[in-house]
Amino acid sequence: GAVVSQHPSWVICKSGTSVKIECRSLDFQATTMFWYRQFPKQSLMLMATSNEGSKATYEQGVEKDKFLINHASLTLSTLTVTSAHPEDSSFYICSGLTGARNYGYTFGSGTRLTVV
Amino acid sequence: QQPVQSPQAVILREGEDAVINCSSSKALYSVHWYRQKHGEAPVFLMILLKGGEQKGHEKISASFNEKKQQSSLYLTASQLSYSGTYFCASVIQGAQKLVFGQGTRLTINP
DSSP: OOOEEEEOSEEEEOTTOOEEEEEEESSSOOSEEEEEEEOTTSOOEEEEEEETTSOOEEOTTOOTTTEEEEEEETTEEEEEEOSOOGGGOEEEEEEEEOTTGGGGEEEOOOEEEEEO | OOOEEEOSEEEEETTOOEEEEEEOSSOEEEEEEEEEOTTSOOEEEEEEOSTTOEEEETTEEEEEETTTTEEEEEEOSOOGGGOEEEEEEEEETTOOOEEEOOOEEEEEEO
């Protein structure tokens, strides 16, 4: 089945630094990738939708200059959290749109970001 | 646009049944059900695409009432491994985005 590989699994960074999270589709072409954020004991909240070769579409309230999304190829989408602060600490998960395969959406394993 | 789930939490003894409901104020194209264990990514359970559709796998099944914009997840003879947070997610008609409900925390005690 379709697989999305997400790295790193966890990262600890200092406040003010930037962190990049990568999601690779291993056996399918993810023309569309969704990025979610999940705070403890809360639901997954959609942050943005990225399409290969075009600018990402951000959900209301998500700062596009802080959460930079790049989807330069059909198999790689990245999320960069710039100038991270403790309130950005969260669980970030990507999901590739596979269309009819594998029921449509394939999730990465998630990245636990802790900003200290 | 976020689907609404009920109840928010359920505590069961092993072997008991549970029903988790999911409703939306928007027309639904499909309903997806996921289970998430603490610290892990959500795991896909099933998808319902058509009104009136019912699906099941082992002791977990679901139904989709398209007219009422509702879906229900049924867990029968629950096992300890069923513990976790269950999410319904919907794809709004006319969009590709998968929007998650707020989740239902299920605890199974021996």
